[in-house]
Amino acid sequence: MAATPHGEEAASRAARSGAAFVAAWSGVPDDLSERLSASQLRVLVAVERAGEATASQLALSLDALPSSVTRLCDRLVAAGHIERSRGEEDRRVQVVRLTAAGAALLDRLERHRRTALQRAMRDMSEADREALLHGLAAFSAASADGDATRR
Amino acid sequence: MAATPHGEEAASRAARSGAAFVAAWSGVPDDLSERLSASQLRVLVAVERAGEATASQLALSLDALPSSVTRLCDRLVAAGHIERSRGEEDRRVQVVRLTAAGAALLDRLERHRRTALQRAMRDMSEADREALLHGLAAFSAASADGDATRR
DNA sequence: TATTGTTATACTCTATAACTATA
DNA sequence: TATAGTTATAGAGTATAACAATA
Numbered sequence: 045m046a047a048t049p050h051g052e053e054a055a056s057r058a059a060r061s062g063a064a065f066v067a068a069w070s071g072v073p074d075d076l077s078e079r080l081s082a083s084q085l086r087v088l089v090a091v092e093r094a095g096e097a098t099a100s101q102l103a104l105s106l107d108a109l110p111s112s113v114t115r116l117c118d119r120l121v122a123a124g125h126i127e128r129s130r131g132e133e134d135r136r137v138q139v140v141r142l143t144a145a146g147a148a149l150l151d152r153l154e155r156h157r158r159t160a161l162q163r164a165m166r167d168m169s170e171a172d173r174e175a176l177l178h179g180l181a182a183f184s185a186a187s188a189d190g191d192a193t194r195r
Numbered sequence: 196m197a198a199t200p201h202g203e204e205a206a207s208r209a210a211r212s213g214a215a216f217v218a219a220w221s222g223v224p225d226d227l228s229e230r231l232s233a234s235q236l237r238v239l240v241a242v243e244r245a246g247e248a249t250a251s252q253l254a255l256s257l258d259a260l261p262s263s264v265t266r267l268c269d270r271l272v273a274a275g276h277i278e279r280s281r282g283e284e285d286r287r288v289q290v291v292r293l294t295a296a297g298a299a300l301l302d303r304l305e306r307h308r309r310t311a312l313q314r315a316m317r318d319m320s321e322a323d324r325e326a327l328l329h330g331l332a333a334f335s336a337a338s339a340d341g342d343a344t345r346r
Numbered sequence: 347t348a349t350t351g352t353t354a355t356a357c358t359c360t361a362t363a364a365c366t367a368t369a
Numbered sequence: 370t371a372t373a374g375t376t377a378t379a380g381a382g383t384a385t386a387a388c389a390a391t392a
Contacts, residue, residue, distance in 0.1 A: 055313035057328050062220050064335040069217050112360050114375055136368045136373045162206035164337040172333035177208050179327025184215040186318040263383050265352060287350040287391045
């Protein structure tokens with residue numbers, strides 16, 4: 045089996061066999077997807093990652109427009125998942141953060157993800173699990189380095 | 196480092212370090228996401244996988260409603276990505292299939308995915324790439340077996 | 347009478363543009 | 370006057386219910 049130019053063969057194999065992993069990783073529990081739209085969930089995850097964020101910061105990190113973020117936050121506030129308050133230095137901005145309910149919801153999402161991954165991984169050999177975890181960590185590191193280099 | 200009960204630790208690591216792979220795998224080229232909504236793209240992928248499909252079959256495989264599929268197909272037909280025709284046996288059904296333009300579009304999506312994966316993988320060692328591909332293949336096989344067993 | 351697909355309606359998401367409050 | 374956020378409006382996605390054509 046000869047190496048193909050530029051690792052095209054490896055990328056092609058990753059594209060094919062990666063679908064199952066992506067499906068397991070990306071799943072959302074039914075009761076959550078019934079209560080929240082995918083967009084609302086994306087906002088929630090972005091708020092969690094940022095800790096605190098203004099509408100324009102969220103718009104940037106989500107590649108969305110401030111007006112869209114405002115609407116999404118309106119509904120997330122109404123549902124009790126986030127809270128908004130005026131900035132203390134600059135009173136134009138609205139600072140958004142998770143409520144306890146929002147954090148609990150994201151916790152359930154994370155647990156669901158781990159459960160879905162575990163379901164497939166428990167049927168793998170120890171060596172295969174090891175290879176997967178090692179490979180994913182290396183991919184993650186290479187992605188981060190690439191981003192940094194390209195800056 | 197002791198093994199944790201039920202492989203929870205392994206699943207937790209996969210959840211964390213898998214994010215970069217999922218991001219690379221799931222990316223859509225800008226010019227495509229400007230022309231097509233994510234929902235339309237999902238329909239297109241489902242049609243490709245099925246070869247030919249009726250509206251209700253698509254609704255099933257997409258976990259959507261026939262009425263939603265009809266709307267999405269309306270726009271995909273208008274854009275020239277799919278074509279519809281009456282079933283020959285059962286004249287109630289509408290059979291959907293890709294046009295050449297639709298197939299070309301999905302081809303570009305696939306090439307974009309391979310390129311994104313290759314970008315990170317070229318900075319990995321040969322051993323790490325090997326581990327990743329091996330692990331993903333094993334995960335995919337375990338998922339398929341699990342599905343079959345649970346049937 | 348049952349089934350397939352579509353159309354009617356209502357609510358959400360997203361984008362553009364106009365507007366309000368603050369700087 | 371510039372900026373942050375919101376509100377107005379319009380097109381698209383998705384759900385329920387009513388409807389047409391076919392079986």
